[in-house]
Amino acid sequence: MDHHPLYNTHVKLLAFDLLTLTQTPSDPTSFSRNGLLLSRAEAVGTVTSRDLKPNKFLRFTIDDGTGCVSCILWLNHLTSPYFSRRSPPDVRLIASMATRFAADVSLGAVARVRGKISSFRGEMQITVTDVVIERDPNAEMLHWIECMRLARKVYNVVATAPCK
Numbered sequence: 001m002d003h004h005p006l007y008n009t010h011v012k013l014l015a016f017d018l019l020t021l022t023q024t025p026s027d028p029t030s031f032s033r034n035g036l037l038l039s040r041a042e043a044v045g046t047v048t049s050r051d052l053k054p055n056k057f058l059r060f061t062i063d064d065g066t067g068c069v070s071c072i073l074w075l076n077h078l079t080s081p082y083f084s085r086r087s088p089p090d091v092r093l094i095a096s097m098a099t100r101f102a103a104d105v106s107l108g109a110v111a112r113v114r115g116k117i118s119s120f121r122g123e124m125q126i127t128v129t130d131v132v133i134e135r136d137p138n139a140e141m142l143h144w145i146e147c148m149r150l151a152r153k154v155y156n157v158v159a160t161a162p163c164k
Helices: 015-019 088-104 139-160
Strands: 010-012 022-024 027-033 036-038 040-053 057-063 068-074 110-120 123-133
Touching (some): 010 139, 040 139, 057 110
Parallel strands (some): 010 040
Antiparallel strands (some): 022 027, 040 057, 057 068
């Protein structure tokens, strides 16, 4: 399948945009926003729930004022067969970073989350690759402004333009 250049880019989305994406029937790793195929996203919001299963995963929710985004951060890198074919030092580094990210996520914190768009039991979510806890009180508002600007000038424009 031929993908648009934004396909592997972490596109900045508000929760209402993320939650209205549709999964493409031909490729379960692709999601469509007005015809634009996406696979990765960035969202910013306040952490409103946190469920930690040690050495397995951290499931948390961020609320950006337009909706709530479910996020899953896997913590089973050292025991998962998925990572067995990768270099052990790389896997240890990924596991270490995931553990640090999980420790940083706390209720009430404003978090910038990046990762793969996925669906679990029919619910949209972000499978987290990195988390940054924002210290700037304006971070969420700046994200909103960037999302609206990008929607108007990039996402809605490229969705209507033919891909070459």
